[in-house]
Every structure is written in structure tokens, then in C-alpha cells.
Amino acid sequence: QKEVEQNSGPLSVPEGAIASLNCTYSDRGSQSFFWYRQYSGKSPELIMSIYSNGDKEDGRFTAQLNKASQYVSLLIRDSQPSDSATYLCAVNRTGRRALTFGSGTRLQVQP
Amino acid sequence: DTGVSQDPRHKITKRGQNVTFRCDPISEHNRLYWYRQTLGQGPEFLTYFQNEAQLEKSRLLSDRFSAERPKGSFSTLEIQRTEQGDSAMYLCASSIEKSGNTIYFGEGSWLTVV
Numbered sequence: 001q002k003e004v005e006q007n008s009g010p011l012s013v014p015e016g017a018i019a020s021l022n023c024t025y026s027d028r029g030s031q032s033f034f035w036y037r038q039y040s041g042k043s044p045e046l047i048m049s050i051y052s053n054g055d056k057e058d059g060r061f062t063a064q065l066n067k068a069s070q071y072v073s074l075l076i077r078d079s080q081p082s083d084s085a086t087y088l089c090a091v092n093r094t095g096r097r098a099l100t101f102g103s104g105t106r107l108q109v110q111p
Numbered sequence: 112d113t114g115v116s117q118d119p120r121h122k123i124t125k126r127g128q129n130v131t132f133r134c135d136p137i138s139e140h141n142r143l144y145w146y147r148q149t150l151g152q153g154p155e156f157l158t159y160f161q162n163e164a165q166l167e168k169s170r171l172l173s174d175r176f177s178a179e180r181p182k183g184s185f186s187t188l189e190i191q192r193t194e195q196g197d198s199a200m201y202l203c204a205s206s207i208e209k210s211g212n213t214i215y216f217g218e219g220s221w222l223t224v225v
Contacts, residue, residue, distance in 0.1 A: 004153075008151070032211060032212045034212075042218070042219075043200075043202055043216040043218050043219040044154065044216050045216070046213065046215065049211070049213055090153075092212040096167070097142065097161075097166070097167060097212065098144055098156045098159050098214075099156070099212065100156065101146075103151065103152050104153050
């Protein structure tokens with residue numbers, strides 16, 4: 001079992017729709033969770049972090065965390081073609097300072 | 112520019128040669144990380160420094176790889192006797208304790224071994 005699992009996609013949504021990206025993790029003691037966006041050929045850039053169960057909203061982005069079920073998701077409202085990228089889920093595992101990343105989900109927003 | 116800076120951005124080298132990458136973290140960030148990323152994969156952790164101390168190393172970091180952060184500021188990652196399998200993007204990231212575990216990446220250094 002991978003430490004952080006994501007569906008590789010591509011996830012294709014029409015412009016203006018809600019994109020839903022999911023991530024599961026294996027270490028039940030993980031405390032911090034992050035979403036990064038990565039455009040082709042570029043480095044990852046931080047979208048948002050979440051530490052507590054529930055929802056956290058930042059503009060068009062909402063992160064959702066459910067520690068009991070060990071999953072974290074990212075919702076992107078009013079998706080734009082410029083949101084087309086790979087979205088990486090990252091988890092801070094117990095006792096580790098460095099983040100563990102999933103393989104990413106490729107999102108395609110169709111104009 | 113106050114972000115994480117990496118140099119060189121691109122490097123093409125022949126198999127068997129040594130290469131060195133440099134990373135300058137965000138000013139005042141005392142934590143520095145090296146990751147490696149290949150096509151279709153997420154970043155894979157290589158090593159972590161807090162100030163000048165190398166506190167964590169991945170099993171991915173074979174004895175051909177060495178990283179240093181001599182004065183707790185910039186860091187170097189050296190790969191000796193490069194192999195074609197070393198071709199990847201090498202990412203440096205930094206963080207500061209008060210930001211929790213949030214890390215910020217540099218633009219990466221692309222390595223192609225031919």
C-alpha cells in the first residue's frame with residue numbers, strides 16, 4: 001500500500017464546473033495535509049494546507065479532511081482552463097519532518 | 112526575488128560524470144529539503160537539514176549522492192558517477208518552524224544523463 005494514494009487521472013471537467021480531487025493516506029497518525037499544484041515542466045506550488053477535520057476554504061478552493069477515514073480532498077469551484085495542472089497531495093507523517101507526496105492527479109478543464 | 116533559488120536550472124551530463132546542484136533557501140528559513148521527481152511521479156524525499164545538521168536521509172540517497180549545508184544557509188547536492196537513472200528534476204524546498212510543516216519549492220534543477 002502506498003503511503004499517499006491519488007488517482008492519476010486525467011480528470012476532465014468542463015469550464016465552470018466543480019473539480020473534486022481525492023487523496024488517501026496510510027499513516028493514521030499523520031497531522032498535516034497539503035495540496036500543491038504543478039504545471040507541466042514547473043515545480044510544485046502550494047495551494048493550501050489543512051490540519052483539522054472538516055472544511056477549509058480559500059477562494060475557489062476548499063480542502064476537506066476526514067482523519068477517521070484517512071482521506072483528504074480538494075474541491076475547485078468554477079474551474080478555469082488555467083486550473084489544468086497536476087494536483088499533488090502531501091502528508092506529514094508521524095515523526096517525519098519532510099512531506100510525503102502522492103503521484104498526483106492530472107486535471108483537465110475543457111473550455 | 113525572495114523565493115528558493117536553484118542553480119543550474121538545466122544540466123546535461125555524460126554518464127559517469129559528477130554533477131553538483133546548489134540551493135539557496137528563503138531567507139531565514141532554517142529547514143531545507145531535497146526531493147527528486149521523475150515524469151508522472153510525485154516528489155520523492157531525499158534528505159533534510161535543520162540549520163547545518165543533516166537530520167534525515169532517504170534510502171533513495173545512495174552512496175553516490177551527498178548533500179551538505181555547511182553554514183546553515185545554502186546547500187549543495189552532489190551526484191557522483193552519474194547513471195541514466197539519475198535523470199530527473201531535483202527540487203529544493205525550505206521551511207521555517209513557525210510555518211509548521213509547510214514547505215516552499217524552488218524552480219528545480221533538471222538533470223539529463225546521456
